Amino acid sequence: MTIESNPSDPKPTTENDWEPDDFDGAASEHCLTPEGLTNQQTLAAIASLQSPQNTASLKQARSSPSTATIYPVTVKPRALVITLVGITITIVGLALNSWIIGVVGTVVTLLLSLAILLPWLQYVISQWFSPLDRTLAVAFLGIVVALLGLVNFTGLGAYIIQWESKINWDIAGSLAEWFGALGQILIAIIAVYVAWRQYVISKDLTIQQNLLTVQQNIITQQQTIDSYFQGVSDLVLDEEGLLEDWPQERAIAEGRTAAIFSSVDGSGKAKILRFLSRSKLLTPLKRDRRLGRAILNGTGGYAEDRLEGVRVIDLGVMLAGADLADTDLRWTDLSEANLVRANLSGCDLVKANLSRTILYDANLNGADLNSVRLFYGSADKASPRSRTAPPDYQTGAHTGAVVENADLTNVKRLSESARYYCCTWGGEKTRDTIPGGCEGIPNKLV
Structure with missing residues (x-):
């Protein structure tokens, strides 16, 4: 074809x-x-x-x-044949120990082999070494040759030989040992530095991993809280958005709240408390005695009944010993909650309702208590909650919080009426921590 x-x-x-x-x-x-x-x-x-x-x-x-076809190596068959003949002649010369035959074969084989390899060598050099690399190689070679020439033709070589003959090599050997020991010390220092750098890098990676874990936990916690909000809203509200809770629904809502409090941190607890409080789910609401449903107050909200009202969610002992330090609890209704030994240090409790709240042995160090409600009625007639006597919201008797042994060190913006109540019903330990002191105020727990 x-x-x-x-x-x-x-x-x-x-x-x-x-x-x-x-x-x-x-x-x-x-x-x-x-x-x-x-x-x-x-x-x-x-x-x-x-x-x-x-x-x-x-x-x-x-x-x-x-x-x-870049730099091809193309050789005619006769060139290869001549090369093979030269190799054969060389081998025959070596076998016969003939100087003439061996030299002829060696020269022919060497020249033909170099001629065959020359294009390949040119290709390799051009591919592996750029023109700049080749130039620098020639320059370095020239420097080496020039230094050898200077040493040889300027007499420097003879001076070096003469100086070398005067060296006490025993002392030089001792110096070499010292330098060897110094080198080992330097190697040890470098090893310690490398180990330290590895530790620092590992520590940084651990910190970054911990930060990522914390961020992931925050995202997961927020998703859990959002799911809780939606679940409680669907549970206690009807299709029109009105509060229509029944005993079993209130029990399930309280169970969900108790469960989620055990799985979130202080910030998460504060978010849940603000949601429940502003949604009136922690406030005792006035109920229809026959149907048990919450009654509207005629002004767009639900009527409160502190004495006989029913809360949608009763916190009870859910927050006993809870860590709520440095959280935002403004305008929250924590009345009648059990906060014994709770950590409320640094909390923002502005206008929070703490009436009948158990704050026994609670830590309120540095908390903001501006306009906080600790009792109803007047401070001189108010008293802490009682297990047997009902509260009187007109006079304030048995409507106050239990503040015995509470730590009120460095609390902010504590009103005079609240300070008077805490000094009266706080006991010696609480009185010692109240800013401004309790001089002239009677201690009714003696």
Whole structure:
């Protein structure tokens, strides 16, 4: 099968193009190897196809030979034969121990082998070393040769030899040992530095991992709280959004609240308390005695009944011993909640309702108590809650919080009436922590 050449090529093919020299790769750039000839014939055949469907194939065929024939090593068979003959002559010379035959074979083999490898060496150098690398290599070689020349021709070499002969090599050996010991010390210092850097990097990675874990926990906690908000709202509200809670629904709501309090931190507890308080779910609401439903107050809200009202969620002992330090509890209704030994230090309790709240042994250090309600009625008649006597919200008897043994150190904006009540019913331990002191105020717990 024959393939016609490209008729558009103005340069005819001559016999010299088909008969290259023995070492075409080194002597000429216009040589044709069997692979190159095949590629050119393939290009000629593809170029003759002018249909658009063959355009992509034409581009691919033109690009592939250019990358495959960079610095080819093409040798005619007779050059290889001569090289093999030279190798054979060398081996025969070695076998016969003939100096003449061995030298002739060695020279012929060496020259032919170098001629064959020369194009490949040129290709390797051009591919592995850039012109800048080659220039720098020559420059460094020149510096080395120049230094050798200076040492040899300026007499510096003789001076170095003379100076070396005067050295006490025993002392030099001792210095070498000292330098060796110093090197070991430096290696130990470097090892300690590397170990320290590894520790620092590991510590930084641990801190970052902990921060990521904290952020993930915060996101998970917020998702849990949002789910709780939605669940409680769906439980106690009807389709019209009105409060329609029944005993079992209130029990389930209290169970959900107690469960989520045990799985969130102080900030999460504060969010839940603010939601429940502002939603009137912690406030005792006036009920229809026959149906038990909350009654509207006629002004757009639900009527409160502190004496006989029913709360949607009764906190009870859910917050006993809870850590609520540095949280926002403004305007929250915590009345009648059991906060014994709770940590409320640094809390914002502005206008919080703490009437009948058990604050026994609670920590209120640094809390903001501006306008906080600790009792109803007047301070001189108010008294803490009682297990047996009902509260009187007119006089304030048995409506106050239990503040015995509470820590009120550094509390902020404590009103005079609240200070009077805490001094009266707080006991000796509480009186010692109240800002401004309790001089002149009677202690009714003696």
